[in-house]
Amino acid sequence: MSVTGTTKNLEALSFTLTAEFDAGVERVWQLWEDPRQLERWWGPPTWPATFEKFDFEAGGKAGYYMTGPEGEKAGGWWRFTSIQPPARLEFDDGFADHNGAPVEAMGTTHVTVTLEEDGGRTTMTVATIFESEEQMEQMVQMGMEEGMTGAVGQIDAILAEHANA
Amino acid sequence: MVVDQLREDELDRLFQAFADSTRRDIVRRVTVGEYSVSGLAALYAMSFAAVQKHVAVLERASLVTKEKRGREQIVRGNHEGLQKARRLLDEYEAIWRQRVDRIADILAEG
Numbered sequence: 146m147s148v149t150g151t152t153k154n155l156e157a158l159s160f161t162l163t164a165e166f167d168a169g170v171e172r173v174w175q176l177w178e179d180p181r182q183l184e185r186w187w188g189p190p191t192w193p194a195t196f197e198k199f200d201f202e203a204g205g206k207a208g209y210y211m212t213g214p215e216g217e218k219a220g221g222w223w224r225f226t227s228i229q230p231p232a233r234l235e236f237d238d239g240f241a242d243h244n245g246a247p248v249e250a251m252g253t254t255h256v257t258v259t260l261e262e263d264g265g266r267t268t269m270t271v272a273t274i275f276e277s278e279e280q281m282e283q284m285v286q287m288g289m290e291e292g293m294t295g296a297v298g299q300i301d302a303i304l305a306e307h308a309n310a
Numbered sequence: 311m312v313v314d315q316l317r318e319d320e321l322d323r324l325f326q327a328f329a330d331s332t333r334r335d336i337v338r339r340v341t342v343g344e345y346s347v348s349g350l351a352a353l354y355a356m357s358f359a360a361v362q363k364h365v366a367v368l369e370r371a372s373l374v375t376k377e378k379r380g381r382e383q384i385v386r387g388n389h390e391g392l393q394k395a396r397r398l399l400d401e402y403e404a405i406w407r408q409r410v411d412r413i414a415d416i417l418a419e420g
Contacts, residue, residue, distance in 0.1 A: 147410045147411065147413070147414045148406075148407055148410050151403050151406075153399040153400075153403070155399065160399055160402050160403065160406075162403065162406045162407075162410070164410040164413075166413065166414060166417055167414075167417065167418075168417040172417065173413075173417070176413055176416065176417075182416065185412065185416055186409055186412035186413050186416060187409065189408065269410075269413075271406060273402070277334070277337075277338075278398065279327075279334075281398050281399070281402065282398050284402070285398050285401045285402050285405065
């Protein structure tokens with residue numbers, strides 16, 4: 146089993162996962178650094194992610210969308226806040242509209258990834274902090290294939306509401 | 311999974327509720343402590359009636375509860391919210407476990 150531990154904090158709305166891989170740290174770093182490799186695991190198989198933009202440097206932004214079985218699309222963006230290859234990566238993750246523009250009202254999650262190699266194996270720790278429960282709910286839907294169709298509908302509804310406001 | 315457990319109309323109400331910055335602020339405050347509607351109204355540059363409307367939207371979304379106490383209407387965060395947060399964290403864990411499985415598969419290719 147690759148996952149070696151998880152920690153959840155309800156009050157802080159945070160989640161930390163630790164996983165161990167049978168690969169060196171440089172190889173695991175590539176899975177984050179190379180958008181073509183990232184696309185292979187970020188989204189569920191039925192909702193693959195496509196990264197259209199990927200400025201992998203501190204302050205740089207990434208833009209992506211996930212495509213569903215019916216051609217539905219759900220957009221997101223990352224803003225890299227710290228990159229220390231091959232050991233540490235921090236970014237904010239938020240929702241985007243159909244043009245890739247951030248939807249600020251829906252909040253962001255902050256993700257910190259750390260990689261540590263020991264004897265040819267790499268331990269990856271991913272710590273996520275959510276801004277609000279509502280935003281966590283939306284993020285969960287973005288990641289779950291079962292929830293994706295509903296999530297896309299919700300994003301559309303919120304965008305429509307903003308357009309009319 | 312989320313959609314199975316939360317009905318679509320519940321989700322509609324939830325997202326309508328948090329699409330407004332005043333409503334998000336009200337939720338944040340009443341999660342920490344209780345406020346009367348008039349106490350909340352004093353915090354924002356809007357009428358008592360407008361704040362009352364925001365509270366009603368939040369009530370319909372099950373994010374807050376409202377209770378009469380004397381002349382006051384007391385607003386509190388809905389405790390079921392914490393249970394929901396727990397469930398959401400469980401589902402978020404499932405997402406990451408699936409991602410880790412996919413990463414392990416890619417690494418196994420060599």
